[in-house]
Amino acid sequence: MKLEIDGVHFNYQSQSVLEDVNFKLDHGEVLALIGPNGSGKSTLLKCINRILKPQVGSILIDGDITTDYHQQEMAKCVGYVPQEESKNFPTSVFETVMMGRKPYINFKAQDEDLEIVAAIIDELGLEDIAQRNINQLSGGQQQKVLVGRALAQQPEVLLLDEPTSNLDLKHQLEILNLIQAQIKDNISSVIALHDLSLAARYSDKIIILKDGKIFAAGGLEVLTPENLEAVYEVEVSVADVGGRKVIIPERPI
Numbered sequence: 505m506k507l508e509i510d511g512v513h514f515n516y517q518s519q520s521v522l523e524d525v526n527f528k529l530d531h532g533e534v535l536a537l538i539g540p541n542g543s544g545k546s547t548l549l550k551c552i553n554r555i556l557k558p559q560v561g562s563i564l565i566d567g568d569i570t571t572d573y574h575q576q577e578m579a580k581c582v583g584y585v586p587q588e589e590s591k592n593f594p595t596s597v598f599e600t601v602m603m604g605r606k607p608y609i610n611f612k613a614q615d616e617d618l619e620i621v622a623a624i625i626d627e628l629g630l631e632d633i634a635q636r637n638i639n640q641l642s643g644g645q646q647q648k649v650l651v652g653r654a655l656a657q658q659p660e661v662l663l664l665d666e667p668t669s670n671l672d673l674k675h676q677l678e679i680l681n682l683i684q685a686q687i688k689d690n691i692s693s694v695i696a697l698h699d700l701s702l703a704a705r706y707s708d709k710i711i712i713l714k715d716g717k718i719f720a721a722g723g724l725e726v727l728t729p730e731n732l733e734a735v736y737e738v739e740v741s742v743a744d745v746g747g748r749k750v751i752i753p754e755r756p757i
């Protein structure tokens with residue numbers, strides 16, 4: 505079992521944000537974390553990445569509790585793409601993706617590091633802007649660069665917080681296809697997503713969070729109108745389009 509979340513509770517001061525969150529994710533699996541604004545998705549990703557420390561419960565990777573990991577070990581193991589970065593240093597696209605190699609570099613980058621970064625830049629279609637300052641890129645381009653940085657870490661667990669929120673339709677599919685291709689058999693991924701149809705299309709497992717608690721968990725079968733209406737307070741239709749689940753919001757309840 506690659507990633508295990510065991511009885512996690514988290515609160516900001518007196519506000520309880522996560523309550524008794526439990527799940528397991530195997531090698532090669534993608535878990536979509538869905539739920540309304542404020543339901544605790546980003547907080548859970550930050551707890552997994554040790555940015556936040558749960559007051560109760562543990563997070564285990566391959567059976568080892570992550571609080572025992574050294575910082576560098578953690579950086580090799582867990583890649584994280586935040587919803588947004590508050591302030592970007594004026595580095596180039598290439599340098600930013602190279603930052604993902606930092607946990608592997610002792611003194612200076614080796615040929616292998618350069619090859620890995622070049623391959624990711626190529627796969628993400630960022631060659632033409634590789635030398636551009638990331639602060640001068642569009643939101644969607646920046647989001648791609650941050651995904652590239654996380655992939656350069658070659659993590660075992662890849663956490664993505666709304667990785668497609670700034671992307672147009674083509675780039676949404678491009679980035680999720682790329683992530684799916686990278687997952688292969690040795691990476692487990694947790695992706696917070698607002699787009700429920702994309703969640704249905706790209707995940708093996710789904711967790712619906714409501715007020716910091718798991719409201720429903722399982723495979724695509726949890727995406728029922730009843731569950732979604734109870735959580736989002738919107739009437740929804742769930743359609744089958746060419747064998748894919750598509751979630752259509754109808755009207756507020």
Ligand SMILES: Nc1ncnc2c1ncn2[C@@H]1O[C@H](COP(=O)(O)OP(=O)(O)OP(=O)(O)O)[C@@H](O)[C@H]1O
Binds near residue numbers: 516543548
């Ligand atoms: N730094 C903070 N200090 C205090 N409360 C916070 C902080 N960050 C988040 N919260 C609160 O924790 C709760 C969960 O927030 P979180 O960002 O995890 O939700 P989310 O499901 O990711 O939301 P969204 O879909 O809007 O991104 C919210 O009530 C939020 O106001």
